[in-house]
Amino acid sequence: MEARQAARQEEKQKLLQRLVQIEIEELREKGVFDSTPHYSTLEQAASDLGRQVSRQAQQRAACEVRAGAPETVACPTCGRDCPVTTKRRVVQSVDGPVKLHEAAAHCQTCRRSFFPSAGGIGAGCPQRHSRADTGHR
């Protein structure tokens, strides 16, 4: 395993342990451990935490895709260059609703909207995540 990859895995492991530690602190404050809890209570809390991580990862990955979209894209119908903007929408993922920022274009001539594929330099996500902080360039 490459050194950078190993370092990332180690950091992820540390962050997961810290996240779980915070979750346990919250459960303790709620009194979950005041008596022996049913296992389903622990399972549900862990599942909710996992789903929360999943939704955040999906949202962040969609921002990365948005950041890679070009500033203009040719209309698939007439070929005219159309400006790419950011559209917000909520996607119902298997782990719950995720608010996304997606690249979208609208052709005034054809009066149609379309979603361009990534590949060029774009304005990026309104949440200001830079591509550099992911290690992707």
Ligand SMILES: [Zn+2]
């Ligand atoms: Zn068009």
